Amino acid sequence: MDKLKKRILQDGKCFEGGILKVDSFINHQMDPTLMSDIGKEFAERFAAVKPNKIMTIEASGIAPAIMTGYFMKLPVVFAKKKSPKTMQNALTTTVRSFTKNREYEVVISKDFLTPDDRILFIDDFLAYGNAAVGIIDLIEQAGAQLVGMGFVIEKEFQEGRKLLESKGAEIESLAIIENLENGKIQLK
Ligand code: 5GP
DSSP states (O other): OHHHHHHHHHHOEEETTTEEEOTTTTSSSOOHHHHHHHHHHHHHHTGGGOOSEEEEETTTTHHHHHHHHHHHTOOEEEEBSSOOTTOOSEEEEEEEETTTTEEEEEEEETTSSOTTOEEEEEEEEESSSHHHHHHHHHHHHHTOEEEEEEEEEEEGGGOHHHHHHTTTOOEEEEEEEEEOGGGOOEEO
16 A cells, blocks of 8 residues: 555654654544555455454554444444443453563453454554454454454564464565665565
8 A cells, every 4th residue: 555655764763672652643643644544445355255343453453443443334343451340241362462571461342243244354553463363362262253354564574463363364564575674665
């Protein structure tokens, strides 16, 4: 997606440890026009796999997921990082955070992830694939089906795709970063 790639080169910043900061248009301040284009692109790429629901993980996945749901006319559900006291029938898994270097629990209510669901997972980044593996675990616990995984930005050098492909998921990334060495963003 050319518009996204240009924006990454223009406004993205490299940080130690292979982290790309895109908080002027995705992760903190957001660009709704770009986010709408991202949703439209995912909707086109995943039309053939016929999901009935979009799933993401809070917080940064919500914006691209909701725009995808808007264009596909599908509901969007996000896994939560803190279990609300009022949540009944929760499914839980543990995810290792690469950016924060710690583990955290994610939960989703069985009311919104059911054996009838064909899930399209959308997230902002694919790095090592840990968040996505946690989501796959929740989908399996619910007896639902994963039909696709879409990432706004994939950092190819952290090899999350290999991990996810070994689990049989169809993957689409809108911008792929080959490396971030020497403070330079190298796009595929
Ligand atoms: P993974 O679980 O694939 O290792 O990492 C995915 C999650 O970590 C994403 O949901 C994203 O929030 C965060 N993340 C991973 N790498 C980056 C990065 O380079 N920049 C930002 N802003 N977030 C990242």
